[in-house]
Amino acid sequence: MRTASSALDTGSFVLERIREHPRRRTEREEIVQTAREAYLAAGGRSPTGGEWVWNAHRVTWVRKDCVVKVSRSSYGESALRRDLSVRTCIHARPAWASWRPMVAGTLGEYHSLDRFAVVEERLPGPSLVALAHDERVMARVRGEVAQMRHATAHEVEADDWLYPWFFGPSATVATLLGRWGQRPAAEAVTQWAFDVAMSIEGSVCRVVLVHGDLWPGNILLRPGTVPGIIDWDQASFHDAALHDLLHLTLYPLSQERKEDLGLLLRRLLTDRDDATELRAALRRSGVHEVLCDVGVTERDALLWYWLRHVDRMIREPGHAHNPRWVRNNVVVLATTLIQERETR
Numbered sequence: 001m002r003t004a005s006s007a008l009d010t011g012s013f014v015l016e017r018i019r020e021h022p023r024r025r026t027e028r029e030e031i032v033q034t035a036r037e038a039y040l041a042a043g044g045r046s047p048t049g050g051e052w053v054w055n056a057h058r059v060t061w062v063r064k065d066c067v068v069k070v071s072r073s074s075y076g077e078s079a080l081r082r083d084l085s086v087r088t089c090i091h092a093r094p095a096w097a098s099w100r101p102m103v104a105g106t107l108g109e110y111h112s113l114d115r116f117a118v119v120e121e122r123l124p125g126p127s128l129v130a131l132a133h134d135e136r137v138m139a140r141v142r143g144e145v146a147q148m149r150h151a152t153a154h155e156v157e158a159d160d161w162l163y164p165w166f167f168g169p170s171a172t173v174a175t176l177l178g179r180w181g182q183r184p185a186a187e188a189v190t191q192w193a194f195d196v197a198m199s200i201e202g203s204v205c206r207v208v209l210v211h212g213d214l215w216p217g218n219i220l221l222r223p224g225t226v227p228g229i230i231d232w233d234q235a236s237f238h239d240a241a242l243h244d245l246l247h248l249t250l251y252p253l254s255q256e257r258k259e260d261l262g263l264l265l266r267r268l269l270t271d272r273d274d275a276t277e278l279r280a281a282l283r284r285s286g287v288h289e290v291l292c293d294v295g296v297t298e299r300d301a302l303l304w305y306w307l308r309h310v311d312r313m314i315r316e317p318g319h320a321h322n323p324r325w326v327r328n329n330v331v332v333l334a335t336t337l338i339q340e341r342e343t344r
Contacts, residue, residue: 027072031115035061035068038117042066042108056317063122066107070117075317077116079233084109084118086232090209099148102229123228128216132252135284141219142248142286144226149241149290152209156238158200158294161207165240165304166193169311176320177334185334192337193307196300206293210239212312215251234312241290246305249285253278260328265306266336269299306333 036047039061050063057076061068071077090096090103110117131137170193177186211218212234220228254261267275268282282298291301310330313319320326 030113031059031070031072034110034112034115034117035059035070037112038070038108038110038119039063039066039068041110042119044119065122066119067104067122068117068119070115073317075315080116080118082235083231083233086235086237087120089237090232096151099151099226102144102148102226103232104228104230123220123222123230125220125222125228128219128221128227131221132216132256137221138248139284141227142245145214145244145248146286149208152237153206154208155204156207158203158205161205161238162197162201166197166307169193169307172311172314173307173330173334176314176326176330180326180331182331182334184338185331188337188341189307189334191341192303196296196304199300200295203295205240205295207238208241210236210241210244212236212239212243214244214248215255216248240294240304242287242294242296242301243305243308245285245287245290246301247309249281249287250278250305253281260325260332261309262306262329262332265302266332268302269333269336303333303337 032052039047044063044066050061053060053062055072057071057073058080059070059072061070069080071080084106087103088106091100091105104120104123107119107121110119128137128141170189174186174190177183177189211229211232213231214229218229218231220230222228250264251261253259254264257264264278268278287301288298291298296304310333313325313329
């Protein structure tokens with residue numbers, strides 16, 4: 001009879017065998033070598049030490065003097081290139097000089113076989129995750145984001161952005177729902193996106209630089225100066241300010257409560273009694289100050305944020321094939337749209 005101890009030993013043995021698999025070992029060695037070569041090419045001296053952070057799409061080598069990021073997949077390379085492009089643009093614009101301390105500068109980029117690597121400055125300070133409950137700190141961050149919003153604001157014709165804002169993402173979400181046998185839900189999402197798009201057709205919208213994934217984990221707290229903001233791979237120079245404000249407010253609550261974002265948003269949209277705290281957080285977010293920028297209601301702003309978030313997650317490998325994620329983040333909100341249509 002196997003004991004708990006023997007089971008653990010077997011598990012450890014299997015894990016070690018997986019780690020020692022030749023292909024995995026070769027990939028690991030290749031990535032480490034690429035990171036070290038990129039570091040040396042950027043002027044580094046001693047390619048040792050530091051902390052390695054591995055995920056499915058990229059590897060990050062955090063050193064005292066810089067950060068080296070190496071792609072691990074085509075998706076990871078695309079994200080790294082987008083991040084590099086946005087940060088370069090921010091540093092290149094004289095009008096945005098005051099915001100450069102918030103964004104890491106690029107020390108070099110490197111190509112090796114199928115890998116792409118970027119070496120960037122390391123911004124000082126810990127992430128804001130541990131202080132996400134401190135309203136004074138969050139108010140300060142929102143103030144900095146507001147200043148960046150005002151500095152980057154410009155007007156665009158809404159008609160030029162209806163596809164990337166509504167039609168494209170809704171088609172992605174509807175396709176996913178259709179694959180999971182949720183045709184009425186897919187139709188409800190498509191109809192909602194069409195209705196909102198038509199409501200702002202022909203108007204002029206005020207858009208800004210949007211980070212796209214602005215949550216405490218991507219914000220570095222630095223006493224006495226502006227916070228640092230990292231990971232700009234989801235950024236857009238022509239987007240609605242409401243996305244960053246809602247993500248900065250609602251995503252941390254979702255993480256804290258261990259509640260899927262779709263379920264949390266449903267409580268807000270259906271105005272349930274247990275959504276009082278969420279309502280208070282929404283008022284503090286400042287999102288109501290920017291609704292007029294694009295001419296949408298609070299309800300449509302929440303749904304638009306949901307559509308954007310889900311569209312992004314679907315494009316990342318893995319989520320679209322996870323039944324629990326699809327049910328709690330996509331189907332639940334689409335079903336809410338169906339119920340709203342039936343009660344009209």
